Amino acid sequence: MRRPLLFVSLLGLALLVALALWSPWRRPAPEVVRPAPYRDLDPAVAALVERTIARVLERPREAGAHGDLGLVYEANQLWAEARACFETAVALDPSHPGWRLHLALAARQTGDHATARTLLETLARDAPDLPAVHERLGEARLEAGDLDGAARAFQRVIDLAPQQSNGYTRLGDVLLQQGRVEEALALLEQAVSLDPEDRQAFYLLGRAYQRLGRADEAETALAKGRDATPRYLPDPLSERVQRYAVNLPARLERAGWLLQAGHPDQAATLLQQALRDHPDNPDVLNNLAVAYLHMNRLDEAHTLLERARALDDRRFGTYLNLASWALRTGDPARALAYAEDALARAPDQVQIQMTRAQALAALDRTSEALAAAEDAHRLAPDQAAPLALAGDLLLQLDRPAEAAGRYREALRLDPDLLPALIGLTRAALRLGQTDEARRTFERARRLAPEHPYVARLTRQFQDRP
Incomplete structure (x- = not known):
């Protein structure tokens, strides 16, 4: 009577061994997501992608390896590839909130707004203390026309990040759309007091002032909110995304920020690297020339600008930068000629009229300079x-x-x-x-x-x- 029991025990042991052999580590590794063949990648992006793929091949069953590759694709606007990587990372580690959040972002960027919202709704319940998740969820609800739901999400952002302007700005926007102008005004004034650089808050504050008939305050706020774009709270993976942004637009944007922050030497280093990858790109040549102008490396700036002009003489920016170069070299007559060339190519650019005014003033043609400055004001009141x-x-x-x-x-x-x-x-x-x-x-x-x-x-x- 004991033999059948022994047989059953041996059978159970065999099943356990089989299950052990068919563990996740014995299954085929997920495929590595490579760039679509039609992609014409920036050399710096291609090199970073290849290095990151090599790390994935070393650890093909690790969610972090696939997710990291997804961040590289995301940082360089390769959204379809990024989404595929994040799907793999989430399948390997469903509990990781970062991969789930960035999968939602990639779904939205590929046009799948419904999936993005579903992912964010679930993630907000599972990770209720991440303000970046609630900010993105509020945005998704707002896009779907769910104003009340968006308001709840943005209030949660305020609760979790009360020293950041984002939640106040976003909730103020919703309240404006609901016609609750006085409540919106209080939130938006709080936003600009927390962050005087929040242009979106100033723009919305200007709209609130307009609706309350406070025209002078509206004009000031709208001016400070000019060219406003949404800003997002960072999430635990944001720093890595910024580090991986090596395509040309990202490098130009970073160089522009460095110039505005008063670091032309750092901007120049970044742009010199970009120029090695893109030796005939007029945008790179112009931006590096501007950095050199700030560093008083005038001869090098002039050489770059002449190269840019030879490549494409239709760009007003090249002539505008040449005018700035001529002013710095003490040649206002030449600066005026370049400014006129720029004006012929772009008659509605404020900075051209400003540069004309400076050149005319340097030539002691002050009345004409004043007329140019007034023209600039008319273009941008x-x-x-x-x-x-x-x-x-x-x-x-x-x-x-x-x-x-x-x-x-x-x-x-x-x-x-x-x-x-x-x-x-x-x-x-x-x-x-x-x-x-x-x-x-x-x-x-x-x-x-x-x-x-x-x-x-x-x-x-x-x-x-």
Whole structure:
């Protein structure tokens, strides 16, 4: 009677062995996602993809390896490939919130909004403490017309990240769409106080002011919100995505940010690498030339700009940069000629008229320079810089009252514009308006105490009774 039991035990052992042999590690490894054959990859992207694929081949059953390859594809806008990688990563590790979030992002970017929203709804329940997930979920609900659901998601963002402007900006947008303007206004004012660089918040704040009939405040806020684009909270994988963005648009964008941040040397290093991969790209040549102009490497900048012009003489930007180069070399006549060439190619560009005005002023053709600055203002009435330049030129023409008016208009659009603060101080002093001069000077000194003209004004005020 014991033999059947022994037979059953041996059979069970055999089944356990078979199951062990058919473990996940014995199954065929997932396929590695390679770029579609029609892709014409940037050399830097191609090299990064090949290196990352090699790591996947070393660890073909690891979710992290496939997910990392997906991040490389995502960073360089290869969304179909990114989605396939994230699908593999999620299949291998369904509990990882990062792979699930980026699968939702890739689904949205490939046009599958319904799947993206379903993924985000599930993830928000499973990972309720990730603010980036709720921000993306709110956006998906908003796109689907679910305003109440979007509002709940964005309120959750505020609860999880109260020191970030994103949740306030997004919820303010929803409330504006619901007609709850006063509530939206409070949120949007909170957003800009948390982050004065949040252009989307300023744009929406301007719309709220408009709807409340506060026209002057609306104009100022809308000017600060010009060219606003949505900004997203980082998630645990965002830093890696940024690091993997090596395609040409990403490198140009990063170089532009470095230039704006006052790091032309770092921008130049990045652009030199891009130029090795794209030696005949006029955009790369122009951007590297601009970095060299900031570094006072004028001969090298000129050589690059002439190469760009030889490759494509239709681009107004090349002539505009040549005009800037000529101004820096002390040749305003040549700068004016280049600015006129740029104007012929793009008659509605504000910066061209600004550069024309600077060249004309350097040639002592101040009235013509003022006309160019006024043309720039007409092209962009919501920008403060043309008004400040017009004020400078009116001061040169000994018209301080009109200059003061231009400076005040500029400061209404941008209260921290240093040239306008300095200019209004000078104009007010000429007009004998000492109190206003002191107020604007103190604002200028708080913003830039080491600025040479601020230092000169400091001595001037010290010499006054």
